[in-house]
Amino acid sequence: MEWLYLTVVLLAGNTWPASCSQHVPFLLWSNEGSLWNSVSEPHEGHVTTDSLLRVFLDTALKNGPRNVLLFLQEKLSIEDFTAYGGVYGNKQDNAFPNLENALETSPSTLVLPSVDWYAVSTLPTYLKEKLGASPLHVDPSTLQELKLNKSIPSLLVVNLPYGASSVLMTTKEVMRGNDEVLGQVLNTMKSEDISYIALLTTMRPSRVARDVSFEVDRVGRQLLHTSVTYAPLVFNGSAGPCIMLWAKNISVYFGDKWQELTNETFSSSSPIGKETFCDSENISLVLHYGNASGSPVTLKFFLRNREYVASGQKWFSLHEVQMMNSTDTLSFNVSHISAPTIYSYHCGFVSSSPHFGGQLLGNRNKSTEKWEIVLEDFQIQAFNVTGMSFNYASDCAAFFSPAIWMGLVTTFLLVFILTYGMHMVMSLKTMDRFDDPKGPSISVPLTE
Template sequence: MADGMVFVPLCFLLVLGVPWRAASSHQVPVLLWSSESSLWVAQPSTHGGHVTTDLQLGQYLDSALSSGPKNVLMFLQEKLSIEDFTAFGGVYGNKQDSAFPNLENIMESSPSSLVLPCVDWYAANILPTYLKEKLGVSPLHVDQSTLLELRLNESIPSLLIVRLPYANSAGLLAAKDVLRANDEVIGQVLSTLKSEGVPYTALLTALRPSWVNRENDFSVGSFGRQLLAVERPNYPPLSFNGTQNRPCILFWASNITVLMMDREMDLTHNTFSGSEKITEGSFCNASEARLVLNYDRGVKIIFQFESKRYPVSARHWFTLKRVEMVNGTANATFLAPQISAPNNLSYHCTYVSSWPQYGSLLVQNSSSNWRLSIKDFQIQPFNVTGMKFSYASDCSGFFSPGIWMGLITTLLFVFILTYGLHMVMSLKTMDRFDDPKGPSISVPQNE
């Protein structure tokens, strides 16, 4: 394997054709490779469903642009999805039937390569503008014929963009033919650069996805009551064993994202990867519990719980007193007064976050711009029995906004109906009537 080669399990989609199901219909893949080695030291998060944001993509590109070649070649396809590599790639190393033989060989033989399967389509769309600002040059749209006429200089930055089409027909054969033709263009362009001995960094992405996930997606930031027994990744809950060598704290989340020192990090995989040192420094007893999550470079997240008995409910309740984020000597504290549940239950919430768009259950107790967001947060710091959570006390109230609207509308109609019935019931008939047989009223007229 070449020096500096960065491979993640999803990268083998290009070679092995392993089926992969995208987490959403709004992501596109980004493939990067370079003629120089050791450009990407930091390995991206590999857990299922991770979506690379514009900040994370910028970090990978910054490392390549700062120490790599100044000639950047961008293959911008009209539409592309990771499912294209699954459907039309070579199966188990068989490149004869693959629509990407050149691309697969390039990713295998390049000194440095990186595959980001799911990148926010917005981040991919602003790549030309981002690269223009970083390199300080205007992008030049080229094709194979114009590339032969160019004379690239190793010391002068350049940004070359090659536009690639996608099949307008919905048929799989038409799409595969177009992808194979695009792959040939990529192979020819890179052969031209290789023959001239020009060092380069190249990337392949698209403006929008070609495959649409037709399953119902829950919108981000939705706080409605959902089923707690949802499908989760394969990793089990994180547990901390107390003095009796049995679990006393259980924790689980589908995503943990932090923003420290203007750097956004996804810590989900590192949290549930099975490392024994991840909970070092945690403790638990009958009245207090502390869960410490330890990461590389001195990064820590600390959850501090306390348990009290409330006479009104005649039971013990636990409360999340504070959450601390530590990065070396710097730290930030978040208060969480709303996160509380009975001791014999676990606590669950779709979002426990300091971002306003996610509800701001975590209230920052300092003026720093650090942020913490945990999706599908579930924790049980007391009365843990085994490796399964007790029934969850959900942060969503039983009466959701929709239920309240229905109740108010129903009460309004009941009030109108009651008032109408009251008006009808209060009607009375006349107790005296004019006698039709009596003398008629005469009105004298003046002649």
């Protein structure tokens, strides 16, 4: 672990101050050699973007084995390696002995300490397209039962927890348990004599650093509320990414209680269904949730792309949202959710509830009359997704909001009072005589 520890410390020291809350570590290794010798590693402090990460992966998948192990930890940061790893050979205090051994003994290794998590969010879909194999979620026990064929590509996904998800175990103990799972999987591959490429990463950091310049202003807000930021949900069509969706909170009212689906939507195991498709004019995004209020729930978003002669450009619009369970379906007609295709669309609330604007209008029946859906801080972009970040947003809020109207009215009243006061002051006239008419007149004696 010594060389890994020193590499991580040196690179993290240069990388961490620069918007580290959006960067995650990415470790690659393979039991076949010379996979990344022809590719120059990024320099210290460099953030690996989506395009650069795909260069590394393309090189490995082209020249290396077609069996890929993807270890996706719930949360992970560079600091975890320095906090829970053995320093300078202290094996008793090391939570990553199997990872250390794999990196030290593998002929091909690559450590990327700072990768844009937007690049990681599309990793399962990207590997599925490259390998032509669907992701198979496994654990060490089921892996031993599998009989992998060396000539057939495979994508095995191993999900690993983090300390925050365990009450009785410390974070370090959970990390050590994850390392044992990693060791068991690698030993199984070794016993089967199967060549592989292994990747260890996460979709969100375990430690989010605050921006020092804003810390004083935000400290009071942080004491009252702690928010978790997720990477956008992205679907790749045949020609690349075609839709990107994000929301601070996704909740549905179903089965007489509210159910939050935010974490399931943006977690590593994507809920995007096989029915999802996109072309140049239509998109159907299907999200499956296994258990919401005791029953499976499916959300469907239908979008169109149309050219309007009056504006001289194409606009995309979300024209229908469907919410369904195993027996019933409720369709919501959408009003005023559209934007030019060169922009994204953003709105503080998109909901079927009148308390949050009521932009989703549903034809309800007796079984669905209480169904509701709320999307908070909703942002979507379709048909013109060029990268892993949203374009300029067309916001649903009108320019003359209530706050602006209050400011304009208050300003008008103050200007009116000031103008009236200045007019009164300028109309004042001074007296041309200072004699008191009621008093005795002034007599001046004449002297000869």
